Amino acid sequence: xxxxxxxxxxxxxxxxxxxxxxxxxxxxxxxxxxxxxxxxxxxxxxxxxxxxxxxxxxxxxxxxxxxxxxxxxxxxxxxxxxxxxxxxxxxxxxxxxxxxxxxxxxxxxxxxxxxxxxxxxxxxxxxxxxxxxxxxxxxxxxxxxxxxxxxxxxxxxxxxxxxxxxxxxxxxxxxxxxxxxxxxxxxxxxxxxxxxxxxxxxxxxxxxxxxxxxxxxxxxxxxxxxxxxxxxxxxxxxxxxxxxxxxxxxxxxxxxxxxxxxxxxxxxxxxxxxxxxxxxxxxxxxxxxxxxxxxxxxxxxxxxxxxxxxxxxxxxxxxxxxxxxxxxxxxxxxxxxxxxxxxxxxxxxxxxxxxxxxxxxxxxxxxxxxxxxxxxxxxxxxxxxxxxxxxxxxxxxxxxxxxxxxxxxxxxxxxxxxxxxxxxxxxxxxxxxxxxxxxxxxxxxxxxxxxxxxxxxxxxxxxxxxxxx
Amino acid sequence: xxxxxxxxxxxxxxxxxxxxxxxxxxxxxxxxxxxxxxxxxxxxxxxxxxxxxxxxxxxxxxxxxxxxxxxxxxxxxxxxxxxxxxxxxxxxxxxxxxxxxxxxxxxxxxxxxxxxxxxxxxxxxxxxxxxxxxxxxxxxxxxxxxxxxxxxxxxxxxxxxxxxxxxxxxxxxxxxxxxxxxxxxxxxxxxxxxxxxxxxx
Numbered sequence: 001x002x003x004x005x006x007x008x009x010x011x012x013x014x015x016x017x018x019x020x021x022x023x024x025x026x027x028x029x030x031x032x033x034x035x036x037x038x039x040x041x042x043x044x045x046x047x048x049x050x051x052x053x054x055x056x057x058x059x060x061x062x063x064x065x066x067x068x069x070x071x072x073x074x075x076x077x078x079x080x081x082x083x084x085x086x087x088x089x090x091x092x093x094x095x096x097x098x099x100x101x102x103x104x105x106x107x108x109x110x111x112x113x114x115x116x117x118x119x120x121x122x123x124x125x126x127x128x129x130x131x132x133x134x135x136x137x138x139x140x141x142x143x144x145x146x147x148x149x150x151x152x153x154x155x156x157x158x159x160x161x162x163x164x165x166x167x168x169x170x171x172x173x174x175x176x177x178x179x180x181x182x183x184x185x186x187x188x189x190x191x192x193x194x195x196x197x198x199x200x201x202x203x204x205x206x207x208x209x210x211x212x213x214x215x216x217x218x219x220x221x222x223x224x225x226x227x228x229x230x231x232x233x234x235x236x237x238x239x240x241x242x243x244x245x246x247x248x249x250x251x252x253x254x255x256x257x258x259x260x261x262x263x264x265x266x267x268x269x270x271x272x273x274x275x276x277x278x279x280x281x282x283x284x285x286x287x288x289x290x291x292x293x294x295x296x297x298x299x300x301x302x303x304x305x306x307x308x309x310x311x312x313x314x315x316x317x318x319x320x321x322x323x324x325x326x327x328x329x330x331x332x333x334x335x336x337x338x339x340x341x342x343x344x345x346x347x348x349x350x351x352x353x354x355x356x357x358x359x360x361x362x363x364x365x366x367x368x369x370x371x372x373x374x375x376x377x378x379x380x381x382x383x384x385x386x387x388x389x390x391x392x393x394x395x396x397x398x399x400x401x402x403x404x405x406x407x408x409x410x411x412x413x414x415x416x417x418x419x420x421x422x423x424x425x426x427x428x429x430x431x432x433x434x435x436x437x438x439x440x441x442x443x444x445x446x447x448x449x450x451x452x453x454x455x456x457x458x459x460x461x462x463x464x465x466x467x468x469x
Numbered sequence: 470x471x472x473x474x475x476x477x478x479x480x481x482x483x484x485x486x487x488x489x490x491x492x493x494x495x496x497x498x499x500x501x502x503x504x505x506x507x508x509x510x511x512x513x514x515x516x517x518x519x520x521x522x523x524x525x526x527x528x529x530x531x532x533x534x535x536x537x538x539x540x541x542x543x544x545x546x547x548x549x550x551x552x553x554x555x556x557x558x559x560x561x562x563x564x565x566x567x568x569x570x571x572x573x574x575x576x577x578x579x580x581x582x583x584x585x586x587x588x589x590x591x592x593x594x595x596x597x598x599x600x601x602x603x604x605x606x607x608x609x610x611x612x613x614x615x616x617x618x619x620x621x622x623x624x625x626x627x628x629x630x631x632x633x634x635x636x637x638x639x640x641x642x643x644x645x646x647x648x649x650x651x652x653x654x655x656x657x658x659x660x661x662x663x664x665x666x667x668x669x670x
Binding site for chain 1 (some may be wrong): 545
C-alpha cells in the first residue's frame, strides 16, 4: 500500500517528469495563465528563438494595466501602459493562445477568471507570473506564482524545476460570528503566524470553518497564502468544489465529468497523512480584522488599538512597529475605530468576486459613503452578474464609483492610485510601503468592513451596521 | 548569464525585516523592458525623495557603500510580489549576492535565474555581519560558491547550503531552459502518459 500522502504530495508526485538525484524535480504544468505583465517573458522566448510549447494549456487576459473607467484601449492615455496591453494581445495571437481580451466580457483579474471559467480544477498544477496565483488552490489545485524567467521556461517547456516544499496544515474549526468573513480569517491567521510563517511550506487549509465557506471564501483565503510567505495554499476538493465547477465553460462534461470526479475524489489528504507543521485556529475567536502597519501580519481585531512599541517583545520588533507607525502616521494606543480614512477600494484578486460585492452592497444599501470610494469587479462576468442583481445601483446610490474589471488600486499600475499621505481602506492583499502609490497608507480589511468604513469615514466595526438603516 | 564563482567586495547592511519587492522596485516602473536597465531604479522610493534627490541616510547613497556588490539584509527579504524586476534592479545596480536569514520564496527562485546568489545564514550571524559592516563600512565580505562559504570582515567563516542544481547553473552561468530542453523527449513521453490519465484536460 502506498504511504499516506497529503493532497499536496499527491499532486506533486503525479506531475514529476524528472527527479534529479539532488531532489530537483521537473514538474509538468497543467495550466499557465499569462497577463499584461508577462511581456518580458515573451521577449525572452523570442530572443532564444523558442515557441510556446503548449498554446492549448496557456490562457491570457490583461488585468494589471487595464483602465477601469472604460475598457476602450484608446482610453489608456499613457502610451507605456497601452503598449503592454497591446503586447499581450499580440503575443497571444502570435502564439495562438486563448485570450480573454479587453473587449471580451470574460476578461478580468487572472485569478478571478481562471476559477470562473472552470479552467482551474482539482489536482492541477497551475502557475502564473503573479504571486497571488495561490488563489486557484481553493479548487484543490497546486497553484503558485513564478517570476518572468520561469514564465519563459513554462512557455517553452510546459515544465518547471522545483524543490519540494514541506507540508503545513492550518485547521480552522467552529462557526464564524456574524460580520466575520473569509478575509478576517486569513488576516487573523497572518497576525498569528507572521509574514514568513508559511515560508518553505505549502499550506493546506482544513477544518469545519473552511469546509463551510463557499469556494469564493476559500479563494480569498488561499489568495493571501503568499502573504504568509508560503509557496502555495490549497483546500481539498469536496462537494462544494464539484458543484462550483459543474457547468463552467472549461469544466469537463458527460463521461469526462464522471472520470474527473472519480480522480478528484481521490485527491484529499489521507487521514493519517503527516504534516510537517500544524496550526489550529478557533473560528469563534475571530473578530472583523484590519491592518494597522506595513505588512499584512500587522493585523488586529477592529475592537483593538494601535500597539505600543514599548511593549514589543524585542528591539527588532520594536523598531519594526516604530517604522510602520511612522509611515502610517499613527499613534500608539489609538483605538482602531478612531482612524479616519480618505478613500475606500473594494476590489482585487482577494475580494472582487460576486459574493464580495454582495456583502459590501448589503452594508451600503440605503447608506452613503462619506469619502471617495470605488468598487472594481474582478471580471466582466462578475460585473454583469452584479448589474443583473442591481448591486451597481446600490453602489452608485451610495456614492461608490462602479468601474470596469481589473487589478486597479491594489497595485495602481493602471493609474488608479492612492495619493501621497492618503489613507485607504482597501479589500486588497498588501499594505506595503508605497503599494497603492508613493506615500499611500493602506488598511486591509474585508469587503463588509470596507463598506462600513466608507459610510463611517473611519475604520468601523461592521457589526454595528448589521441592520438596515 | 554571468557565472558566479567567487566574490570579494564591499557589502551594504540593510537591517530592515520584510523588505518587499514593492520597495526594491515600485510598481510604477514595471512596464519597462528588461534591457532598458534597472539599476538607477533600485530601492527607488527609499533612495530618493519626492523631488528625486538622494536621501543621505539611505546606506546605498553613502560613499562607503556605493560600490557594494553584496547586500546583507534581514529576514524575509524580497517577500511579496513575484516581479523579477526586483532581481534585475539589484543586478543592474551591481549587486551579485544577498545574504539574509530568509527570503521571499519567489524572489529566491528569481535570483538564480539571473546570476544573483541568495545566501541564507542564521539570523544571529547575519545580524553580526551587519553590525561589523556598520562599524567598518568599507570592509570586505568574501563569498565563495565552490566551497559555499561567506568570510566576514570579523574573520569568521560561515558555510551555507545551496541546492546542487542551482549551484551548478550559477557556476556555469547557464539558465535552466537550455538544460530542460535537453529533456524534450522525456517531457513528451510524460505528457502522453499523463494525458491518457486525465483525458478531460
